[in-house]
Amino acid sequence: MEYLELFLKAIFIDNMVFAFFLGMCSYLAVSKKVSTAVGLGAAVIFVLAITVPLNFLLDKYLLQDGALAWLGPEYASYDLSFLTFILFIATIATMVQLVEIIVEKFSPSLYNSLGIFLPLIAVNCAILGGSLFMQQKEFPAISHAAVYGIGSGIGWFLAILAIAAIREKIRYSNVPAPLRGLGITFILTGLMAIGFMSFGGMLTGGDDEEDVKAAESVQVEVKEENATKKVADNTNVTILK
Known part of the structure; x- marks a missing residue:
């Protein structure tokens, strides 16, 4: 039950887009077609599911104050927390490079449609935010970090998928001229954020x-x-x- 609640909270209440507005660049730029949004969303799920647990291990056994005690008592006083951002981003960049190679190998059309936004996952603030929030929440085990990472990825996936489906529909709607494009997209994002946050009372x-x-x-x-x-x-x- 604990894992289920953590999973659902990561998707709905602590949604990276609707609760923290992280990853908005890719969210706005790659949400014009559902097929492209699905591909990028799946890549984000994969990267978050891998990087959050890996960064949990790095934080617990390398970066925290006294985390190097497992090497010996003489290392117990070491504090490498100043390397947090560098190592987290290095882990993320490595996983993104792996995703880019896989997508280019097995789906060249998706690779071409995603364009520059696929390698830019490495600097997607939602990806780094997942690891930093994991560190802030101080999860007791790597399983909690993995559940949180997968849930955060699915939450971002649902957000970009929903806005892509709506944008495909409103393309043929009579939207007032001043609101066309990003204007109506921001309004829809706000309305969906209210809907997602309404799950807070249930969890x-x-x-x-x-x-x-x-x-x-x-x-x-x-x-x-x-x-x-x-x-x-x-x-x-x-x-x-």
Whole structure:
């Protein structure tokens, strides 16, 4: 259940496009056709699914303060966190190069349609954002990082697929001239963001339960204080009599 909730939150609530507006360049530029959007979305899923767990291992066993303790006690004081961005981007660039080789080999038409945006996945802020958010969330195991990476990729895939399908439809619609192009695209993105964020009420049951327990504990403490105060007041009245 924990993994399912993390997976769904990464797709809907913490969506890279609709919640954090990451990866907007590719989202806007490659969303004119559904077929192209599907290809780029699949590439993003693959890169996120590989790079987030790999960067989790790098962060846990190399970059964190004291992460090198496994090499020996003399390395326990080393802190390589200043290399975080360099190593994360290097991992991402390596995976993107692998994706580019695979796509060019097995789907030349998709490779040509994606054009410059395929190698630009390496500098897609949604990809780097997935690794940085993983580091910020401090997942206990690599399985959590893998689930989060796959969920984040699927969330970005759904976002670009949805806007591509809508843009293909509105191409034949009577859109007001000032809103044609990016104008109507930004409006649609905002509306879809509201729709995705509405899933928040469905996936925060654990947080709600914690809030209820906290409120109940506060109420118990207040009742105990009131009871103690009443006992003290009664004692004072008795003494005065």
